[in-house]
Amino acid sequence: MASPVTLWLQGVSQEIQRRLDRAEALAREDLVETHARLARDLVTVLAPRMAFDEAIDRYIEIMDLEGDDAETVGTRAVALLDDTDVRDDMAREGHRGWGFDWRYATPLGALRYIRRQRKRSGEEQLWMELAAARSEEAIADMHMRHALTFVELLENEADPTRAVSLYADRLDLPEARARVVYQRVMARLADILLPRLNEHAHTETQRHRD
Secondary structure, X not given: OOOHXXXXXXXXXXXXXXXXHHHHHHHHHHHHHHXXXXXXXXXXXXXXXXXXXXXXXXXXXXXXXXXXXXXXHHHHHHHHOOHHHHHHHHHHHHHOOOOOOHHHOOHHHHHHHHHHHHHHHXXXXXXXXXXXXXXXXXXXXXXXXXXXXXXXXXXXXXXXXXXXXHHHHHOOOOHHHHHHHHHHHXXXXXXXXXXXXXXXXXXXXXXXXX
């Protein structure tokens, strides 16, 4: 059953609907590529501390990807790694972490070990927060670009608010992300449309004066 957001599409031409289907497919493809690139960036950041597959899992976790989306992004992120990345990762495998060794085998040493582990955990948590913030920005910008395509395709069929709502519905955007994308699209359109509105108002004022 069609959602209320998409019911009005029944009156839209088949040609427009085909263009919307293609635009949606391109957006989904770009979404995977963007996620994979961002996951690859996180691999680089975390390389001294964890293997690339673990870093990719961390990205999937902080971005709340699940099911097929998580698997697709994970697979694509691995594919973006080149042979040098994999060799370097394997070479670092035996040197990662701050393992507990004989230097910590005293009460003072154990305390130092605990403090260092806490510091490391705190650093990683900060890095995850920063990575999540940067990734959300990149994903929102990507969605904004594709939502604007929907606005353009539906220019003669629906107002921008409905076009953006349709995009969010078809891409299954979480509510919070949908609000961010909506706001960015509206702000971008304001830069384009508001001067026209002002010009139109000025023209109407002059016409009434004449």
